Amino acid sequence: MKIENTKAQMRKGVLEYCILSILKDDDAYVAEILGTLKDAKMLVVEGTIYPLLTRLKNAGLLNYRWEESTSGPPRKYYGLTETGKLFLKELNTTWDELQHAVNLVTKQKKK
Amino acid sequence: MNKTVNINLAGIFFHIDEDAYLKLQRYLSAIKRSFTDSQGRDEIIADIEARIAELFSEKIRDERQVIGNKEVDEVIAVMGQPEDYRLDEEIFEDEPRASYQRPKSAKQLFRDTTNSYVGGVSSGLSHYLGIDSTWIRLAWILFTIFSSGAFILIYIAFWIFVPEAKSTSDFLAMKGEAVNISNIEKKIKEGFDDVADTVKNVDYQKYSNKVKSSSTTFFEALGDVLLFLLKIFVKFIGVILIITAGITLISLFIGLFTVGTFGFMDTPWTEYIEVGNHPDVPLWIVSLLAFFAVGIPFFFLFILGLKILINNLKSIGTPAKLGLLGVWIISIIGLSVIGIRQATLEAYDADVITEEKTLPITAKDTLTIKMQGNDRYVRQLRHRDDYRIKRDEEGNRVIVVRDIEIYMKSTKRDSVVSLAIKKKAEGRSYDEASERAEDIKYFYELEGKTLLLDGFAITDYANKFRDQEVNITLTLPEGITIYADDNTSGFNNSWTYDDYITIDRKEEEYLKLVDGKFVCESCPEKENDWEYDEDEDEVKININSEDQNFNLKIDEDGVELNNEPVKVKIDEDGIEIKTEN
Secondary structure (H helix, E strand, C coil), rough: CCCCHHHHHHHHHHHHHHHHHHHCCCCEEEHHHHHHHHHHCCCCCCHHHHHHHHHHHHCCCHHHHHHHHCCCCCCEEEEEEEHHHHHHHHHEEEHHHHHHHCCCCHHHHHC | CEEEEEEEEECCEEEHHHHHHHHHHEEEHHHHHCCCCHCCCCHHHHHHHHHHHHHHHHHCCCCCCCCCCCHHHHHHHHHCCCCHHHHHHHHHHHCCCCCCCCCCCCCCCCCCCHCCCCCCCCHHHHHHHHCCCCHHHHHHHHHHHHCCHHHHHHHHHHHHHHHCCCCCHHHHCCCCCCCCCHHHHHHHHHHHHHHHHHHHHHHHHHHHCCCCCHHHHHHHHHHHHHHHHHHHHHHHHHHHHHHHHHHHHHHHHHHHCCCCCCCCCCCCHHHHHHHHHCCCCCCHHHHHHHHHHHHHHHHHHHHHHHHHHHCCCCCCCCCHHHHCCCCHHHHHHHHHHHHHHHHCCCCEEEEEEEEEEEEEEEEEEEEEEEEECCCCHHHHHCCCCCCCEECCCCCCCCEECCCEEEEEECCCCCCCCEEEEEEEEEECCCHHHHHHHHEECCEEEEEECCEECCCEEEHHHCCCCCCCEEEEEEEECCCCCCECCHHHCCCCCCCCCEEECCCCCCCCCCEEEECEEECCCCCCCCCEEEEEEEEECCCEEEEEEECCEEEEECCCCCCEEEEEEEEEEEEEEEEEEEEEC
16 A cells, blocks of 8 residues: 555545635636645646546536637636535535544544 | 657647657547546546646747657646546546556557568567567468468568558557457447547537436447447458458469469479360460459458458558459450350361272282380370370470271272271361361381281370371272281271171181171181080080070980980081981
């Protein structure tokens, strides 16, 4: 078992939540989402995000619109749907609970 | 120096090095394979392509700049290896995941001229089959020896039809992965997807929003399986075609050589066929025509089989196809013409009487008839309808025929024997037949009262064997005595008709011609059957003669004829038999 894989999996587990959070206020296109995630070191390689975005979109959590780009191909601007907003809300709660739970477990161990 | 490729990536135009292009292509197809259709693969790929295009655009400062391996490597580093895409699915996947395969293109058969002895066929095959080229070369040599050279043809066929690996992509394709079932399946899947793509691309936006139901997935999977089975079936037919046509071609080729008819190979029996009941067209032409007439259709079948099996097979080209078709039609026409000629070959018979002369033998003489041979041409004097090919004194080839027949006629008009030699042959026209008949060389000799007839006739090799025969008619005056040697049996006519007479198998006998019939002078009471019944002291003789039966019994009681005692008296007057009464 590689530590790299485990790390990646941990990050990827919350990736959906992160993406939805990024889109909470403003629409963004892939490079912007990627930039935020990369800065936060949530992502090492970009490839991971594409199937994820498609999945979220197909699940009706995201929608997108095309926008012309001055450099390069037209961009897909993603935004949250109503379902997506509800979904995010629920995830927020879950995340808080999870964070609390993890903190509890890890700190307990430390003692 | 490197070749560049123009690509359209998400609607943006790029110049890209060929090897970089191939790398990118393999990368994209590897990613493509790591998704299933139900995940919205085409959309994901479109997004990825758009991102790659974006990354490329960032790297390009000048419009004329070419994207090389370096740029592609950088982009791949940013985007992640196909495994990174895959890991994602392991977590989120709630649908069955497509099996992941390393990015490799399927192998194609090329000739590897960089590593060749002759045409690069063997090294190309070694890449294709994954066997060391040494073994393949060895196999070629062995097959060539065992098939007496015919495998050379197959090698040449490969040389012609398998394209040479020239570009980088050719070499990469040549060294691709081994051909196995999963790759065939992959190929079909890709082919199917390509078709699906073109349909879907018509309305991309609409497609992207389309909700895929599990039923469509099922039908696609079913389609995949059906296509796969169909492809396997077609390949199987291809293999069968190749094997059948290949074997036929090899046997035809071997046949062509074994018949030994290329003019330069003179097997002893070639000339027999050539001279025999065969068109007067050289035999090698006939076999060559037959070879083409049968071989060309099989050759096309062979190509068809190869085409089914090997996708990137070079076409033989329209001129070659038309040429072969032309040769085939010519062969068929040629064979028909020869067939017609063959049918008319023996349409006419001709008899030529070349010699008619009287022999100084009168009715009082005894004529001895004997056959003679010639060690050069015939050893055994026998009447035969066939022919032999021999050499004459000058070494020229001659045809020896032994169809000699002796006919006898009686005449009351002449007082000497006369002899007529009639030569016969067949031909396409009467003139040809009579010319051929005249060309028969036949000899006889008269030594005293003995007529020595050759038991054979010869004719020139060029005249061919066309039922040449020689009839000798002896016209005999009434009262002559003839003696036919034992070796004339078989040559003697044994039928009595018109005024022909027969010696009726009485060779080695003195026969006198009386009233148009031979009367045997030397024969013992030949017409009679003898039956001896010898006891210790009596002799019983049963004689069956004409329509009477005799029973002659001799014992100590005297002589009894038909159980009646008779007196037998033998003296200088002859034999006198009297009944005792």
